Amino acid sequence: MAEHVLRHAEHKDLERLIELVHQLSPPKPHEANVSNGQLRCILDNLIKDDNYHVCVLEKEGRVLATATLLLQMNLSHGGRPFGHIENVVVDTKQRGQGLGKVIIDHLLEKAREKNCYKVVLSCKKDLNVPFYAKCGLKESGQVEMRLDL
DSSP: OOOEEEEEOOGGGHHHHHHHHHHHSOOOGGGTTOOHHHHHHHHHHHHHOTTEEEEEEEETTEEEEEEEEEEEOOSSGGGOOEEEEEEEEEOGGGTTSSHHHHHHHHHHHHHHHTTOSOEEEOOOHHHHHHHHHHTTOOOOSOOOOOOOO
16 A cells, blocks of 8 residues: 655645645636746746645655645744745545655754744634644734735
């Protein structure tokens, strides 16, 4: 039986990454006209930038889940960065198997290696808080403020 492989995203993953991200957040009409070339360029920049860690979890060559850690530089906390986790997606057909926790645990370890003083993420309260609590995260009591542009 094949094992799950956790690795950095590669250019060959682009199409599958787009599929997964659309499961999380379907594109709005004004976002649907982004070309594959533009997305390829974005992924290339993410791969090259040491402050981004886009990881995928695959089995038998098929990407089943993905998540991204952004290391945000900081002037406070002794100059230590903080981590921001985004785009956590497990394929709808693969949920409930612990794959999301594997990816989150990996990104939290990466944040520790990079000396982050904290890691934050945004999620829907009713749907995701219990999952992230199992991963060791907790509600901070702070409110996320947002303006969609």
